[in-house]
Amino acid sequence: MATTYFNEEFETLPRAALEALQLKRLQATLERVVRNVPLYRKTFEAAGVAxxxxxxxEDLQRLPFTTKQDMRDSYPYGLFAAPMDEIVRIHASSGTTGKPTVVGYTRQDIETWSELMARSFVTAGVHRGDIIHNAYGYGLFTGGLGAHYGAERLGASVIPISGGNTKRQIMIMQDFGSTVLTCTPSYSLYLAEEAQAEGYDLRxxxxxxxxxxxEPWSEAMRGEIEAALGLHAIDIYGLSEIMGPGVAIECIEAKHGLHIWEDHFLAEIIDPETGRQLPEGEKGxxxxxxxxxxxxxxxxYRTRDITSITREPCRxxxxxxxxxxxxxxxxxxLIIRGVNVFPSQIESILVRVExxxxxxxxxxxxxxxxxxxEVQVEVGEQLFSDEIKVLQALSRRIEKEIKDMLGVTCTVRLVEPKTIQRSEGKAKRVQDNRKL
Incomplete structure (x- = not known):
């Protein structure tokens, strides 16, 4: 199929032109933050760079990092580079520890965000004739309003359903003829599960x-979602500190890596221990x-997200x-007996188990x-009612696969369907009871 663009000129800029634009915009931004933000004046001076x-x-590597702790220490408005009479929107992170990270948007920032979200929608295969069922949360969280403004900028119809009230969501989705679903990947599976219980087949x-x-999700989970909902599942990336959703997104043509909008963001991959910039293709x-x-x-800004980057041409x-x-x-x-483990690695093993x-x-x-x-995982109704020796054999198989793949010993406990708490936002995957 032919590729459709929202802003073809900027989405297809040749690399040399894109990098020239990046440098010009970077230099203007550096002047802005040193002039208006005390923290940056201090850290730039300490780093000996103007x-x-x-x-x-390449000179970007000479600049100091910014961390989430810097944002908390500057709470609420200490990192703002615009006066409050130019700030038209305030969001805050949904973090569970410490003070929230507060972000402010000028009118131009909202315009930029709306354009990048519209650009992201088109990249995912959405068009102005679509009806977008927006189940991201509205409020201080950036997801709901970020997607909403992008949908309106595109000219699509948006249903601002937000999170919660899942049975009503399913009814609205069916009755209103929703063609696009926006939410967390875990909530999409919950919607499919609840729809089936209500007698609906969303496929x-x-x-x-x-x-x-x-939230992080695996390629295997994509397969689960696409099978359960009968749609193309597209990964979108964003974080409130940087903008919100729409920083990067997969294209529907390839579904192989998320295009990060480099005319607005400079991306690096670093070693999280040393801070050293890593070559293209290395994970960090x-x-x-x-x-x-x-x-x-x-x-x-150190996102703490682990990924790699490529500039190879995309189809x-x-x-x-x-x-x-x-x-x-x-x-x-998680560091378990010296082994580094991410929840998404466990997930990629579990979703392959019938x-x-x-x-x-x-x-x-x-x-x-x-x-x-201990890995608690739900099994289907039919399997849970099977003989105990069948369940024991399945537990041992999963334990072995985790050991073989990740090198960590665990105990797998199979639990009844719907006993693990569901979330309408980010799924809670880890309960760490250690006193570290």
């Missing part, structure tokens, strides 16, 4: 595309610098680099000074 010394994109409806983000922590934001520009024709599907977060990484549902919980504890890992 904005006019950044003469190439027989009009859903055509699902745009899922806000994603670092992003915003180069068009006015309200709260961030320089070399969709977009020239922007692609980042790999997130394999987890450097600060969500009879096992894509709902699981990792419980980490410590007994006699040794770490223990």
């Amino acid at each position: 904005p006019d010394q950044v003469r190439s994109l 027989g409806g009009k859903l055509r595309v699902g745009i899922f983000g806000a 922590e994603l670092v992003i610098t915003t180069i068009t934001k006015q309200g709260i520009p961030l320089i070399r 969709c024709g977009r020239s922007h680099a692609r980042i790999a599907r997130m394999s987890g977060r450097s600060d969500d990484m 009879g096992v549902e894509p709902h699981y919980l990792l419980i980490v504890d410590r007994a006699d000074n040794l770490d223990t890992l």
